[in-house]
Amino acid sequence: MSVGVETLFTSALGLVAPWEVAKVDLDTAKRRIDFEVRCNAKLLSCPHCNTPAQGIHDRLRRSWRHLDFFQFEAWLHADVPRVACTGCGKTTQVGVPWAREGSGFTALFEALALSLCRELPVRQAAALLRCADKPLWRRIEYYVQQARAIDDMSEVRTVGIDETSLRRGQHYITVVHDLAAKRLLFATEGRSHHSVLDFAQDLKAHGGDPAVVHHVCQDMSAAYTKGVGLALPAAAISYDRFHVVKMAIEAMDEVRRTEWRDQPHAVHAALGGTDRKVLKGLMWGMRKNPPAWSGQQISAMHWLQHSTLKSARAWRLKMALREVYGAALKHNDPRQAQADLSAWLSWATRSRLEPFKKLAKTLKTHFAGVISGMLDNRSNAFVEAMNGLLQQAKRAARGFRTAGNFIAVAYLRMSKLAHLPDHPFNPASAK
Template identity: 25%
Template sequence: MSTSLLYHTQCIRDYQYESTEYKDGHVIFNIRRKFFNCSKCNCPQVSVTISRERLIKGEKIGRKLFFLKVPVHRIYCSQCKSTTIENVSFISSPKARITRSLERTIVELRSEMCISAIAEFFGLDWKTVKDCEKRHLEKKFRYIPLKNVEVIGIDELYVKTQGREKYITIVRDLESGAVLYVGDGKGADSLQAFNLKLKHSEAKITTVAMDMSKAYVSWGKNSLPEALIVFDHFHVIKLMNEKLDKVRRRVAGEIDEEQRKLLKNQRYLFLRNVENLEPDAKQLLDNLRNVFKELGDVSMMKEGLRSIYQISRNCSQAEAAFKNWCAIARQTQIKELEAMSKTIENNLQGIIAFWKTNKLSNAGMEGFNNKVRWLIRQAYGFQDKDYFILKIFNLPNTKTEAVS
């Protein structure tokens, strides 16, 4: 009966139950292997001697911690004359101290429980739980197919974990949402390993969505010359908001203390979309635009830029609207608007490609970046770099409400 229990509760075969011990509130099964073969020639004609005993933790029985006491034998084969040490078949590696069944249970619980909670429940060190999940993720993401990928998004992310600050570059399949690559740093150098993967996979990338970083644009043109580069509206408006905020800070520095009080704590009033403002907030924004003409002009130009994406139906309409916007921006002689108009003119083909690709957006990458930041906060930082990268690969399958 207890041998059957070994199989049905711990998924252990080829071992025979011998006796049970109860010690310190734990349940301990003494088991032994039923038969022996030579691991090299598979010959059954072997002699065995006990080398040592091992205590291996299995899945809990009720509320009791459960252990397996198993003798490890030295095996001598009379046919091939070799001496080997018995492999314990129900553990994942020779030095493992928990059963495969317990490892599978830990992996299954990780989507619902944090590492420390699982460690406490099974009486394990938290590093053991982490290592179980890490081995599972390494196996899961050992090979990432690129052959059928056509549309990718590239973005860099600034991360700070365990006091270390750095950039990482993330490449995702924008159709399936899968993470294809995570590289250290930003720019073309961070994508060198991804270049090798693309060559070996013979992938046919048709579209690349990115921000207007010169380094990424250069990489796209050199590595994927046939692909269409798209600068989606999210990054264009984000850059315009940065220019607007820069003007706000500059104007605040040029006015006196009384006027500065009017602009205090009004940063997001200018950055929010007008249609999302309450009536009182809209009135306040109109008043501030009238009082601070330069800031008001830039704010109106931001809304004009947004309206291009709302009104334009095709590439030709969008191109004409952007050129007209750039001409008006230069006439204002506001240096921030002049810089923005130059950026748009230099990247116009990538910007209007937004309409060629049925308004393809890389905004999902920004949402994914927020999930990465959430991941870091939940774990209070990551000391293991490889584990951190594997967790990023697994993020599309992770519930953000669960604790990491």
Template identity: 50%
Template sequence: MIETLFTQALGLVAPWQVDQVIFTPEEGRIDFQVTFSAAVHACPACRTAAQPLHDRLARSWRHLDFFQYEAHLHAAVPRVACAVCDKVTQIPVPWAREGSRFTLLFEALTLMLAPTMSVLAAGRLLRVRSRRLWRVIEHHVNKARAKESHAEVRAIGVDETASKRGQTYITVFHDLDKPRLLFATPGRDKATLGMFATDLTEHGGQPSAITHVSMDMSGSFQAGAAEHFPEAEVCFDRFHVVALGSTALDEVRRAEVKSEPELKGTRWSLHKKPADWTIKQTQTMHWLQRSNLKTARAWRIKEALRAIYATAKTPDEAKPLLKRWLSWACRCRLEPFKRLGRTITKHLPGVLNGFESGKHNGRVEAMNRALQEALARARGYRRVDNFIAMAYLIAGKLIHLPVSPFVPFRPVPHETT
């Protein structure tokens, strides 16, 4: 019988079974009526066996599409009247979580689609309002995060990323040893590190066990790290240090381009690696290097700083190279680089710590790019909580999410009484 076929296809086991299939092609849907054939059941509250059914309440759930047709499950779900705990409790159905109007497989499909397209686009594909899909995402992300263990976290990377256009940011905390997003919160101030310390403790970690904190030279981050992770070595991220060199180079070029119009259009050439130059950019840079312009000198200083990170593998190897570079920067007569030299000198211990193997934000930057790509796909998020939930889904490497609906189905025997 077709009802038996669909009972097996839906993974149902006794006493649940498909009793009726209603196909209405003109409405583009197929409906499955599921029945519960037993007269008694264990109490869901206290697990006392063989309790009588009290009544049945009609419920409906959206399921995965059947070919091109919407599929819906309907069931009169029994409630058990327990003589032991004196409660009337609804029996949980095996195909959906309590309170949801989607089946678990439908929710699993939602979680598969959301990281690869905007939730609005996923809603159009599934023919469901995006607001309902966001509730599914937030429920499963929060549930999965609650089960995550951070007990072995020792090295963290701290960075900020934009959540909206303008000055709206979230601070993200990554595990540097097992690249994953640990925590994200609105803001980019000292308080965000306190929030992370609290969240770390709630997930079995210990702030005192953190040995390295990789970050930029933000005063707020430094103050937060000193207060909440006093045992950790602060490592100023190499990418941010080189970025400060690029910023100083930009200042020199912008000041000089007013008197040297030949510098117009050279910005991207100055920032790219020589191996990535186009033919035109190579010609431009060869001309620049033969000139006596301040920008040429600034570019050489910036490239020398980048070369230190390409050459030195340990703090001991980096220290003499940085000392030599700092001497050059302080004598170069270019105010932006003299200022950068003073900044690096002030933070030299943390800069040297950044040369320790793996103690940098390289993977953090890669994850942040993935988050910004998701932000671009969605054309922004109305709520910062939505962006944070998507960040966990994309970069959190959560292991307690529902399994894909496309793996071979293995029904779990349902308890009978």
């Protein structure tokens, strides 16, 4: 039994009465297929008040870009009825089943576009879809806003707060992640204490309660500390061990750079007249943990440890701080952790290395939060990893035009939003 091409495509497009495909126009030269869709009803319910059996006032011509059929760009065209209602007195356009109101794309095309934008820069996704990137940005913003509006944050108890760079200069985005669910909760432009206050308001708007957030992992930003004190009153602050050790590495690097710049002959003499290549290996060896050393770095670090260079003392201080963290994690004894950290601070203060003296002063000021970070075994490693992915996305996109675009992509990729459209090419479920 033969089936007409219009009937075939009516089924393929998922149309049901009173909608049907009335005509199919294939242009192989333009690699395009156009579907003329018709509404056969004489009477329709009012879209505004649902009064049944209302007359059609007129019809408006509309077109929508659809998923490709075979290798051809596909478009749907329809004269969409407007209903003149005797009940409410309004004339309202009927919604079409294949697209949301006001969109020039079908719902399936938008779902594919969102799926591509999760993985690719928006400009590349637009090139694959053969459309402009600006309409894709509008759809990302629309669907992210809709999905976030019904997102549930009632279970949020532990959060990580950090900043990530938007562009060169002092342009930053504050990001707040749920460390338990490992997802992005909130992002906003800036990095002041108001950023944390804005997060608390957003948390309330999504069913969460700032008063039950009991732990915040962050860096030593005074602005974030102030914001947490004002907006999350029950939260204990722990300073992320990643940032503390990073500060020690930066202090070590500052000592090394100063010494190598100001006393190059002493450095070469202490290291046995080593060449530039070995110095580079030494630089990376100082930053890495010993198990990760290459053969060249093992040799360079052997020379360093037997020298009297300031760089050697700086490296020992950095490694000792790592050992303090390791002991705290192993023994989980607050008194022992406090004693170990106090001993390290005393050593750093007496080291005659200005970067480490400055670091010791900073850690003393935040002593309780540093100890909390040691014992809780919580870190912003996940947040840092997500920030890395955001920066990777920024580089791939060659930057974002606005902070809003950056934030929209962050939500799309990292918020695990449950109410975004499904990928249209997901395998059909077995029945």
